[in-house]
Amino acid sequence: MYDLLVIGGGINGVGVARDAAGRGLRVLLCERDDLASHTSSASTKLIHGGLRYLEHYEFKLVRESLVERERLLGLAPHIIWPLRFVLPHHKGLRPAWFLRLGLFLYDHLGGREALPGTRSVDLTAPPHAGILGRAYEKGFEYSDCWVEDARLVVLSAVDAQERGAEVLTGTACTGLTRHEDRWDAALTSAEGSRVVEAKAVVNAAGPWVGEVAGLALRGRSKSSVRLVKGSHVVVPKLYEGGHAYIFQNTDDRIVFAIPYEDDFTLIGTTDVPLNDPNEAVAATDEEVAYLCKLASDYFATPVTPADIVWTYAGVRPLFDDAEEDASKVTRDYELVLDHDGGAPILSVYGGKITTFRHLAEDALRELADVFPQMGEAWTQDAPLPGGDLGSGFDAFAARFAAAHAWLPAALARRLCRAYGTRAEHVLGEATSLADLGEAFAARLTEAELRYLVEAEFARGPDDVLWRRSKLGLHMTEAERASVAAWFDRR
Structure with missing residues (x-):
């Protein structure tokens, strides 16, 4: 019998599984698809406080x-790194003093230590000159962090497994039967079905949290x-520089434009209500037009749908707080424990990728x-796999490149970014490119x-x-097919 069954292999599920396994519990996590295959790989890739949440008075969440932003930066510096954001002052929207006040709170509310603070910027001078339209002359620059979101999920699952958890992908929970002291859970995969026992269940099924709650509680869930x-x-790179932009809109929403995968710019996101988690999720023509128009309102060179090289969409499973405007629904999480009539089930509603570690502590x-009998909280100072760099990322990457001078510089740096200290595990005993086996496009081996x-x-x-990379963006269809053929041969 397991102590804990976690349903869902997104960021919240793997966070709970990792924390629980590290406390000595016997943990089983099941995910019907791949890890991070839905919401957790479709984010805006930010570890941030949520500047706009200040307008909704969500000071606790911010x-x-x-x-957590600075804590995670220290625990996973290979996949999380600082990013400077430029907020142009739009004369027809929020006044400059209002923006400055919000950024002052943002700088001081969370005890910022590692990241630089806000400063005013002249948008008519380098490095911003010519990037934005002439109407935008002044702005503010502040700090947040970038994250490889799907890798954060995968590395948390790897750590959970190394601490004793069993992680099953391609495995759906298709039945839950409650007893006084346990749950009987039916798990179904391509290999067949089986029933496992667990003393408690954490329902972290994301958009399907309601379906799993209904499966377990037979319609009694009140949440x-x-x-x-x-x-x-995603469009070809719109500007030089490592900074991002945050754009305000007349509908009170904001949209980011962020350097992406060296050669591209990522623009997002939208807030569109959805009724059914099982309907196809994709960017609609209306959403594409919305993002292109807003970007074009700010950039000197218009962005059109014809420029787009890739789109992606995800569904945020927010706790229903009865807010009419979807963009104003709280991004805070709600943990709902049902212990009536037998073994407990804890359902996770809402949340954001930045707070996954804190959410897991609250869940336990x-x-x-x-x-x-479980141990104390421990994740606050435990690096994720590969995150034990021993120094800053650049110093680590330089040491790695020097130790493997036979690697092309771009490949060495990418391996450091993706795997940190575990890049050595990827290379194994290799001492030449030939030792890495078949070579694919984008220097995938x-x-x-x-690995x-x-x-x-x-x-x-x-x-x-x-998911584990975005190398697909750098490949042609034929080149991606060659990777698929490798999997077929296995």
Whole structure:
């Protein structure tokens, strides 16, 4: 019998599984698809406090997020790094003093230490000159962080497994039967079905949290999920420089333009209500037009749908707080524990990628009476796999490149960014490019593919090209097909 069954392999599910396994609990996590295959790989890729949440008076959420921002930066510096954001002053929208006040709070609310603070910028001078339209002359620059979102999920799952958890992908929970002291859970995969026993269940099924709650509680759940779709577009790089832009709109929403994968700019996101988590999720023509128009209102060179090289969309499973405007629905999480009539089930509603570690601690606090034997909280100072760099990222990358001078510089740096200290595991005993096996486009090698399958739960080409990396963006259709053929040969 397991102590804890976690349903859902998104960021919240793997966060709970990792924390619980590290406290000595016997944990099983099941995910019907791939890790991070839905919401957690479709974010705007930010570890941030949520500047706009200050307008909705969500000071607690912003403070917790800002504290977690710097903590996570220290725990996973290979996949999380600082990013400077430029907020142009739009004369027809929020006044400059209002923006400055909000940024002052943002700088001080979370006890910022590692990241630089806000400063005013002249948008008519380098590096911003000519990037934005002539109407934008002044702005503010502040700090947040970038994250490789799907890798954050995968590395948390790897850590959970290394601490004793069992992680099953391609495995759906299709039945839950409650007893006084346990749950019987039916798990179904391509290999067949089986029933496992667990003392408690954490329902972290994301957009399907309501379905799992209904499966377990036979319609008795009093909580509801609010589904909001967010879409993004990717276009060829719009400007030089490592900074991002944050644009205000007349509908009170904001949209980011962010350097992406060296050669591109990421623009997003939208807030569109969704009724059914099972309907196809994709960026609509209306959403694409919205993002292109807003970007064109700010950039000197218009952005058109014809420029787009890729789009993606995800569904945020927010806690339904009865807010009419989807963009104003709280991004804070709600943990709902049902202990009536037998073994407990804890359902996770809402949340944001920045607060996943804190959410996991809260979840296990809710289950403390069920597991009095479990250990203390520990994740606040435990690096994620590969994050034990021992110094700053650049210094680590330089040491790695020097130790493997036979690697092309771009490949060495990419491996450091993706795997941190575990880049050595990817290379194994190799001392030349030939030792890495078959070579694919975008400097993907057979050695890296084998590592992703054996150590990071990858089962197919999309798992590699669009989640554990974004190498698919740098390949032609034929080149992506060659990676799929490698998986077929296995």
